[in-house]
Amino acid sequence: MTTEQIKDSIAPCGLCCETCFAHVDGDIRRYSVKLKEKLGNFHINAKRFETLLGDPIFKKYAEFKEMLDYFASEACTGCRNEQCKLFKNCGVRGCHQEKQIDFCYQCDEFPCDKTNFDTALYNGWVQINEKIKETGIENFYQKTQGRPRYL
Numbered sequence: 001m002t003t004e005q006i007k008d009s010i011a012p013c014g015l016c017c018e019t020c021f022a023h024v025d026g027d028i029r030r031y032s033v034k035l036k037e038k039l040g041n042f043h044i045n046a047k048r049f050e051t052l053l054g055d056p057i058f059k060k061y062a063e064f065k066e067m068l069d070y071f072a073s074e075a076c077t078g079c080r081n082e083q084c085k086l087f088k089n090c091g092v093r094g095c096h097q098e099k100q101i102d103f104c105y106q107c108d109e110f111p112c113d114k115t116n117f118d119t120a121l122y123n124g125w126v127q128i129n130e131k132i133k134e135t136g137i138e139n140f141y142q143k144t145q146g147r148p149r150y151l
């Protein structure tokens with residue numbers, strides 16, 4: 001796996017764009033589109049099932065569908081290609097371009113105060129980049145494979 005290939009998957013901040021729910025080619029979006037197809041007009045039947053099967057769980061279908069539609073509609077091509085669709089105030093994307101480095105862990109200012117992350121994201125960012133520094137980007141990338149993005 002070359003650094004160029006890894007860069008397609010992992011953003012400069014160290015988070016994995018490939019497994020983000022908003023990524024156009026990510027599993028979450030792909031499976032959501034598929035599930036929508038398979039469910040078809042389930043919403044029409046959900047009402048009926050509520051009475052027929054006597055299970056109030058079907059009342060919640062509209063909310064579930066709203067979330068599923070959202071996951072299926074997201075289409076980000078990743079941080080290396082466009083501004084993050086979720087975190088519009090991210091300070092890392094522009095900064096790493098100016099500094100001409102691939103990842104924050106390579107930066108002599110790391111850990112800096114330019115990210116605009118909240119505390120949880122900031123702590124995660126520091127942890128991830130320290131891990132990459134310690135084990136190398138290839139190992140880090142391998143470990144992300146098959147793992148859920150949201151732990």
Ligand code: SF4
Nearest residue numbers: 017020076079084085
């Ligand atoms: S740039 Fe942001 S929205 Fe797009 S895939 Fe990466 S983390 Fe997700």
Ligand code: SF4
Nearest residue numbers: 095104107109110112
């Ligand atoms: S200054 Fe901060 S945000 Fe910018 S590349 Fe360095 S570590 Fe990343």
